[in-house]
Structure formats: structure tokens, C-alpha cells
Amino acid sequence: MAKPIMIQGTSSGVGKTILTLALCRIFKKDGYAVAPFKSQNMTSNTTILNTGEEVAISQILQAKAAGIEPEAILNPILLKYSREKRETQLVVNGKPRDIINAYNFGETKQSLVPEIKKAYDTLSSHYDIVVIEGAGSPVELNLNKDDIVNMGIARLMRAPVLLVADIDRGGVFASLYGTVVLLNEWERPHIKATIINRFRGDVAYFEDGIAIIEELTGVPVAGVVPYMQLSLPEEDSPGGAAYSPDDNYDEQFDIIATHIKKSLNMDLIYKILETGA
Numbered sequence: 001m002a003k004p005i006m007i008q009g010t011s012s013g014v015g016k017t018i019l020t021l022a023l024c025r026i027f028k029k030d031g032y033a034v035a036p037f038k039s040q041n042m043t044s045n046t047t048i049l050n051t052g053e054e055v056a057i058s059q060i061l062q063a064k065a066a067g068i069e070p071e072a073i074l075n076p077i078l079l080k081y082s083r084e085k086r087e088t089q090l091v092v093n094g095k096p097r098d099i100i101n102a103y104n105f106g107e108t109k110q111s112l113v114p115e116i117k118k119a120y121d122t123l124s125s126h127y128d129i130v131v132i133e134g135a136g137s138p139v140e141l142n143l144n145k146d147d148i149v150n151m152g153i154a155r156l157m158r159a160p161v162l163l164v165a166d167i168d169r170g171g172v173f174a175s176l177y178g179t180v181v182l183l184n185e186w187e188r189p190h191i192k193a194t195i196i197n198r199f200r201g202d203v204a205y206f207e208d209g210i211a212i213i214e215e216l217t218g219v220p221v222a223g224v225v226p227y228m229q230l231s232l233p234e235e236d237s238p239g240g241a242a243y244s245p246d247d248n249y250d251e252q253f254d255i256i257a258t259h260i261k262k263s264l265n266m267d268l269i270y271k272i273l274e275t276g277a
Helices: 016-029 057-066 102-124 151-157 172-182 203-217 250-263 266-275
Strands: 003-009 034-037 040-042 046-048 054-056 077-082 087-092 095-100 129-133 161-166 191-199 221-226
Touching: 003 016, 003 151, 003 266, 016 034, 016 057, 016 129, 016 161, 016 250, 034 057, 034 102, 046 057, 054 057, 054 077, 057 129, 057 250, 077 102, 087 102, 095 102, 102 129, 102 151, 129 151, 161 172, 172 191, 172 203, 191 203, 191 266, 203 221, 221 250, 221 266
Parallel strands: 003 129, 003 161, 034 129, 040 077, 161 191, 191 221
Antiparallel strands: 046 054, 077 087, 087 095
16 A cells, blocks of 8 residues: 655645645656545646546646556546636546535535545555645635545545645745644644745755744754746646646656755655654
8 A cells, every 4th residue: 555645735826736746756756656646626727638537737747747647536526616607517536527516515525535535545556655735725714624635635544744835925934833723633743744835045044944933833844945937737827838738748847856856855754654644
């Protein structure tokens, strides 16, 4: 069975998708069979595979970075919101199932857990490592009942969590500390380290900041990742680069993985993988 590791963020847009992609590439280049996994993704940036399955482009890119064929079990639950129709389509394992809204999805969520577990177990039986991506923030307290994408998945898969914050937005101390404090007693031990993303400037000047964050959160900082400009298709931005299944993204994957690996304490991350949750 695979060893899981999960990337969660203090909010949407902190870089979880790219960090997941980078870790997939890093583990692959280190000789491991690795797969990405996102239990639930809410995006309209999708594509249809040759199998007829509809999958989020972000999971397709992560799969390509891992050197594996994209398939629906990497992203078993897909929510596609249509502004024109003002409705959300529920796609399960690549196939349309239902039209949902904020009211009936709460009732639907738990019925999807067996689909999520089956997809994950299939991946886990074929790979050495599964890199799980969360969504949004794990402390959206009004939405967390019966969670199937953040700490609910960390518990279900017994996954240690790396918590990511975007320092370029500002408020990195408050966002990391606030997230850890708002987690409940069973959730908090899943956080094994933090990652500070999109740092501009000389990291040497932030050493005291790292020490403060480690004291506040009670876990080590696994890396401070410098800001980098990306040209990959984006998960939540229709105006980003267009995805083409014929494009070769390998060079970009290698650049991203090299950039991020230099900034991460990979010895710590491998130790977290071995120790687990």
C-alpha cells in the first residue's frame, strides 16, 4: 500500500496544486511510483480523456508530472459550476451524475465517501506514494461538517499534512497560526510541517520569521519557496494558458520541481512520509 502525504492550504490559491505537482515530479525523479489524488475538485477547467471520462486539468497535469496516465480516479468527485445556468454539475468518476446546490450537496456528501475510498484504495495498491491535494482551507467552520476534501480525507487515508501559506498575499503569520488554532483536537496532530510559498527577496532575512512560525504552530517549517512565474494552465482561472493534450509539459515540470525541491527540506518530508499520521 502507498504512503500518503497531503497538501492543505490556509486558503484557496496558495499554491497547493503546483506544490502537489512538484512533489509528484520530485518523488518520480527520486525513483518512486507516485500518483496525485484530489477527492473533490470544484472547477470548470476540465477535459475529456480518450476513455470518455471528464477530469480536472490540474489533476491531468499532476499525473503527467508523475509520469502516469491520467484517469478519473485521480479526481473522483468533480463539481462543475456554470455561471450561465447557475447550477453545479456533480461528476463522479468522470461521469455526470446529478445537478446539485449548496443545500442538497450537504446531504449528498457522505454518499460519495465510498466512491472516494474506492478510488484512493485502487491508487494506493498500485503506487509507492500518493500525494493528496486538499481544497480551500481546512477551517471553513461553517462548511466542515462531513468534510470529504481536507481533514476528513486526512483522517480517512491516515495522511500526514503539509500546511501551505502564500506569503506574497501578506498575513502569513496570522493565516498559519489561525488555521492551526481553529483545527479541532483530532485534526491538529495531522499537521506535521508548514510550507511558506511565493516568497520574494532573500530568505536569509526571514530566518527570525521561520522561528516565530515554528513556535506559534508547534511544527517545523519544511521550506520557504521563492516566487516563480508559471505558464501552466490554471485550476481556477479560465483566462490562463490553454491546455492541450498534445503539448509536452516535461520541461516546465522539471523547472518547477527543481525550483521547489531546492527550497524544501526533503529529508524532513521523507521522514514525515515514513512516520505517517
